[in-house]
Amino acid sequence: MGQEKSCIISHFSHYCSLSEDEKKLLMSLEENATAIKSGALLWEVGAPANEFCTLKSGWAYSYRHLENGDRQILEVFLPGDIIGLREFAFAERLENVRMIDDGVVCHFPHRRMLDIFRQSLPLTSVMFAISSRYQALMTERLVTLARRSARQKMAHFLYEMYLRLRQTNPDISNQFRLPLSQEQLADVLGLSPVHVSRTFTVLSEEELVFRDRHYLTIPDLQALANEAEFDDCYLTDNVRPLLDSCEQKAAC
Amino acid sequence: MGQEKSCIISHFSHYCSLSEDEKKLLMSLEENATAIKSGALLWEVGAPANEFCTLKSGWAYSYRHLENGDRQILEVFLPGDIIGLREFAFAERLENVRMIDDGVVCHFPHRRMLDIFRQSLPLTSVMFAISSRYQALMTERLVTLARRSARQKMAHFLYEMYLRLRQTNPDISNQFRLPLSQEQLADVLGLSPVHVSRTFTVLSEEELVFRDRHYLTIPDLQALANEAEFDDCYLTDNVRPLLDSCEQKAAC
DNA sequence: CGTTGTCTTGATTACGCTCAACTCAGGTGG
DNA sequence: CCACCTGAGTTGAGCGTAATCAAGACAACG
Numbered sequence: 001m002g003q004e005k006s007c008i009i010s011h012f013s014h015y016c017s018l019s020e021d022e023k024k025l026l027m028s029l030e031e032n033a034t035a036i037k038s039g040a041l042l043w044e045v046g047a048p049a050n051e052f053c054t055l056k057s058g059w060a061y062s063y064r065h066l067e068n069g070d071r072q073i074l075e076v077f078l079p080g081d082i083i084g085l086r087e088f089a090f091a092e093r094l095e096n097v098r099m100i101d102d103g104v105v106c107h108f109p110h111r112r113m114l115d116i117f118r119q120s121l122p123l124t125s126v127m128f129a130i131s132s133r134y135q136a137l138m139t140e141r142l143v144t145l146a147r148r149s150a151r152q153k154m155a156h157f158l159y160e161m162y163l164r165l166r167q168t169n170p171d172i173s174n175q176f177r178l179p180l181s182q183e184q185l186a187d188v189l190g191l192s193p194v195h196v197s198r199t200f201t202v203l204s205e206e207e208l209v210f211r212d213r214h215y216l217t218i219p220d221l222q223a224l225a226n227e228a229e230f231d232d233c234y235l236t237d238n239v240r241p242l243l244d245s246c247e248q249k250a251a252c
Numbered sequence: 253m254g255q256e257k258s259c260i261i262s263h264f265s266h267y268c269s270l271s272e273d274e275k276k277l278l279m280s281l282e283e284n285a286t287a288i289k290s291g292a293l294l295w296e297v298g299a300p301a302n303e304f305c306t307l308k309s310g311w312a313y314s315y316r317h318l319e320n321g322d323r324q325i326l327e328v329f330l331p332g333d334i335i336g337l338r339e340f341a342f343a344e345r346l347e348n349v350r351m352i353d354d355g356v357v358c359h360f361p362h363r364r365m366l367d368i369f370r371q372s373l374p375l376t377s378v379m380f381a382i383s384s385r386y387q388a389l390m391t392e393r394l395v396t397l398a399r400r401s402a403r404q405k406m407a408h409f410l411y412e413m414y415l416r417l418r419q420t421n422p423d424i425s426n427q428f429r430l431p432l433s434q435e436q437l438a439d440v441l442g443l444s445p446v447h448v449s450r451t452f453t454v455l456s457e458e459e460l461v462f463r464d465r466h467y468l469t470i471p472d473l474q475a476l477a478n479e480a481e482f483d484d485c486y487l488t489d490n491v492r493p494l495l496d497s498c499e500q501k502a503a504c
Numbered sequence: 505c506g507t508t509g510t511c512t513t514g515a516t517t518a519c520g521c522t523c524a525a526c527t528c529a530g531g532t533g534g
Numbered sequence: 535c536c537a538c539c540t541g542a543g544t545t546g547a548g549c550g551t552a553a554t555c556a557a558g559a560c561a562a563c564g
Contacts, residue, residue, distance in 0.1 A: 066395070090485075127380075128365075131387070132340045135386070141394065142326065145394060150519080194520090196543095229318065233342075449512055450512085451552095
């Protein structure tokens with residue numbers, strides 16, 4: 001398929017420079033590319049968990065159902081993300097995963113992770129770093145859900161999406177596509193769909209965010225970040241010092 | 253110090269059986285044992301993040317401050333836990349960590365993690381598994397904070413604490429010490445201290461939980477789990493099949 | 505015995521939920 | 535081409551859970 005155009009390689013390259021062997025190893029994770037339709041389920045809670053997925057294109061999200069019928073979206077995945085990392089320790093899926101868009105995913109077995117651990121110290125470290133980063137993302141969301149108002153929740157999430165998109169796509173403008181419905185946003189943020197709508201109204205009255213269908217415009221990024229009390233150190237991860245030293249050691 | 257009595261070894265042994273070399277490697281993480289007082293800060297947000305901590309005794313918690321003065325407790329650490337795993341990918345601390353009790357902690361540098369990656373595939377996998385497990389814990393808390401009522405939040409947290417304590421201390425009864433103040437509970441659960449108090453009152457009127465000072469009694473564990481809609485699959489992790497196969501491969 | 509910190513209780517307020525009706529755009533079929 | 539349907543989003547009214555503020559109880563401690 002695409003060579004060098006691999007999302008996962010550009011994702012990993014963001015953490016440390018990769019040797020040819022390491023690139024090959026990563027590419028091998030993307031062997032079984034399969035197209036998948038918008039709305040399709042990747043897997044369900046309780047299914048055997050024995051593989052990860054890399055997301056080559058399209059968006060996806062993981063979610064859980066509660067007994068009362070509510071749904072909580074746990075993570076939103078963008079192209080280049082690895083899906084199911086969290087479940088490495090488990091025999092069964094803890095979360096449902098569903099496509100938002102049409103997309104392409106590549107399955108690879110948990111066992112393959114052990115190959116990585118065995119063959120490349122830098123990749124092992126990056127894997128760990130990526131996992132830490134997802135966790136930091138989640139932590140930040142937890143704080144937001146626990147303690148902030150609806151408008152701050154929205155502002156925070158939207159700004160986070162902007163930053164994450166910019167990370168893989170540096171020339172993104174302050175207008176971009178956000179293919180989530182208001183109901184899905186509500187399920188991310190622990191709000192009701194009705195209140196998401198009201199909050200959008202308020203935010204656009206204050207000229208912080210404009211939403212038209214699935215397109216979002218943020219006229220003043222800094223204003224939005226302030227509204228969200230956004231502290232971006234959890235996204236500006238910095239593993240390079242450590243990993244560079246680890247490469248040197250590995251080379252010795 | 254204590255041999256075989258190491259909390260971290262018993263923590264890891266829970267995931268897979270360890271060779272003598274691996275035990276030595278783990279023991280080496282516990283070299284710099286230092287006593288630390290109740291209420292003392294292990295580190296603060298923004299400090300350089302270059303080491304982990306294992307908690308040998310005592311309880312600790314990590315937390316974040318918000319601009320309005322609110323505080324959110326992110327994680328509660330019990331003896332045997334590793335503190336700061338999440339920050340492996342970061343140059344700076346993202347969270348404050350403070351002792352709840354008097355305790356003993358052992359610092360070890362991030363670099364040491366690379367030694368583990370290099371020297372032991374099983375330990376690498378277990379590290380990854382433990383990290384996944386913390387993440388699962390956090391995910392479950394996120395769902396609870398986002399979607400459940402105050403009584404369910406309380407019930408869920410208390411039952412989770414019971415299960416986690418039982419994991420390292422299998423003969424725990426339905427009465428145990430929980431050294432958290434109501435204010436700290438509030439900061440875990442995203443509630444006000446006042447409402448925590450009211451909720452305790454309700455829960456004990458319904459004979460679900462009795463709290464006396466720092467001691468907790470749960471007369472009917474199953475009833476509490478039901479109230480919390482507790483799904484314990486996120487705690488009954490099951491890595492053994494994978495790790496056993498990885499040990500075999502490593503042996504070859 | 506007074507001080508301090510933790511917890512309890514009461515009164516009031518507010519944020520976000522629910523339910524329901526309505527708008528609007530896009531798609532479909534007659 | 536228009537009529538209808540559908541799904542997403544908007545708006546209003548009323549309600550409920552938990553927050554806030556404030557006063558008081560209680561225990562531990564010096």
